[in-house]
Amino acid sequence: MPATASAITPAHALKSPETCVYVGDCREVLAALPACKQGKVDLIFADPPFNWNRAYDEWHDAMPEDDYLQFTYDWLDLCVDALGPTGSMWVNIPDDWAAEIVVHLKQRKLKMVNWCIWHYRFGQNTMGRFINSKVHALYFARDSDKRTWNADPILEPSDRATTYFDPRTHAKKEGRNGMRVPMDVWYGKFWGRIQGNNAERRANHDNQIPEVYLERVIRACSNENDLVLDPFLGSGTTCTVARELQRRSIGIEFSAANAKSAFERIKAGPKRVKHAHPTQHVSAIFAPRNVRNGGSQVAQKKC
Numbered sequence: 029m030p031a032t033a034s035a036i037t038p039a040h041a042l043k044s045p046e047t048c049v050y051v052g053d054c055r056e057v058l059a060a061l062p063a064c065k066q067g068k069v070d071l072i073f074a075d076p077p078f079n080w081n082r083a084y085d086e087w088h089d090a091m092p093e094d095d096y097l098q099f100t101y102d103w104l105d106l107c108v109d110a111l112g113p114t115g116s117m118w119v120n121i122p123d124d125w126a127a128e129i130v131v132h133l134k135q136r137k138l139k140m141v142n143w144c145i146w147h148y149r150f151g152q153n154t155m156g157r158f159i160n161s162k163v164h165a166l167y168f169a170r171d172s173d174k175r176t177w178n179a180d181p182i183l184e185p186s187d188r189a190t191t192y193f194d195p196r197t198h199a200k201k202e203g204r205n206g207m208r209v210p211m212d213v214w215y216g217k218f219w220g221r222i223q224g225n226n227a228e229r230r231a232n233h234d235n236q237i238p239e240v241y242l243e244r245v246i247r248a249c250s251n252e253n254d255l256v257l258d259p260f261l262g263s264g265t266t267c268t269v270a271r272e273l274q275r276r277s278i279g280i281e282f283s284a285a286n287a288k289s290a291f292e293r294i295k296a297g298p299k300r301v302k303h304a305h306p307t308q309h310v311s312a313i314f315a316p317r318n319v320r321n322g323g324s325q326v327a328q329k330k331c
Contacts, residue, residue: 036060039284040291045253046276047267047294051287054259054280055102061278063255064110070176070254071275072107073245073266075120075237076100082234085283100125101132103259108136110257114176116249119166120146120237126164139172146241147215165214165241167249176254181247181306183207191312214241216311218300227299232289235262240309242269243301250275264290268298 036057038048050057058064081090091099104119111117117138119129134140144165151161169175189197189206197206218240242265250256252274258266261279263286270277271294279294281287301307 039287040294042271042295045271045274047271047279048277049261049264049267049279049281049287049291049294051281051284053282055099055106057280058103058106058110058259061110063278064106064257067110068112068255069107069110069257069278070112070115071246071250071256072111072115072117073120073242073256073258074103074107074118074260075235075258075262076103076260078122078124078235080122084234085232085286087282097125097128100129104129104132105136107257107259108133108138111138111170113170114174116141116167116169116175118168118245118249119164121164121166122160123164126166130166133166133168138168138170140167141169141172141175142167142212144212144214146219147213148219148221149215150221165245176249176251178248178251179209180204182210182244184210184309184311187312187314190310191314191316193317210244210309211311214244216309218307219309232286237265239265239269239298239301240307242266243273243307246270246273246275247306261287261290264293268294269301272298272301272303274303 036050039051040049041047050061063069077084077087077089079089079091079093079096083089107117117133119133121129130140130143142165144167146163146165148161151159153159183204184207186197186206186208188194197208219238246256246266246269254275256266256270256275256277258277258279261267261281264279267277267279267290279287279290281290
């Protein structure tokens with residue numbers, strides 16, 4: 029049964045770091061959790077149902093549009109209220125609802141930091157329009173100047189360094205030894221949709237997000253022992269990665285069966301992400317241009 033404000037206890041829990049999974053409607057659980065009522069959440073990651081009539085066990089994923097939007101605004105408002113003064117909020121959402129969510133969060137006075145894109149190569153095939161191959165990753169903060177932000181753990185090799193061998197990328201004032209903060213379109217190895225025989229795949233879970241996606245968000249936007257909240261836990265990726273990275277976490281899942289499966293995954297730990305070894309992604313799409321000139325590598329030809 030959904031949790032109520034008068035009785036709120038986790039269905040599953042672990043310690044060191046504290047990890048709690050609640051079963052119920054996220055609107056009711058969020059309204060009842062002390063950390064949320066007191067605005068003490070450091071990072072929120074939300075991957076809500078898309079209203080695409082997908083199989084989410086007990087959840088009805090085919091609401092009338094007005095009902096779905098009201099549901100969306102209700103949980104967004106509760107998340108905004110839960111966010112601490114240095115906190116950030118991410119929403120993973122398709123084209124259908126991205127604009128409405130951006131407008132609503134701006135009206136709630138959150139500051140947009142980035143409108144990122146998660147790009148994958150295998151969208152649903154169609155001949156009637158362009159194939160969908162992306163989801164929006166909307167990054168908002170309570171205060172853009174005071175937000176928690178850690179660039180170093182998410183740096184990746186720069187194209188200028190690995191492809192064009194630009195010496196400026198190694199200059200002290202221009203770069204970090206050829207590394208850069210990722211661009212706002214995310215793709216590459218281990219960034220595809222989790223499906224088929226993927227090592228991360230959890231049976232009976234729909235719309236599963238790659239571990240490296242949550243690794244980037246959690247490393248960049250929280251610190252160890254911070255509190256991470258996922259109001260739509262699903263297969264458990266957020267809490268699984270948060271626990272590996274030594275963050276406390278809260279996950280909320282409508283389905284008791286899905287919550288149990290997610291908790292088993294949380295206990296087992298992630299397949300790819302390791303606390304001591306931040307994943308370094310290489311997102312270059314061209315081969316290195318490695319003609320040598322006077323002892324240094326330069327671009328073979330202009331783009």
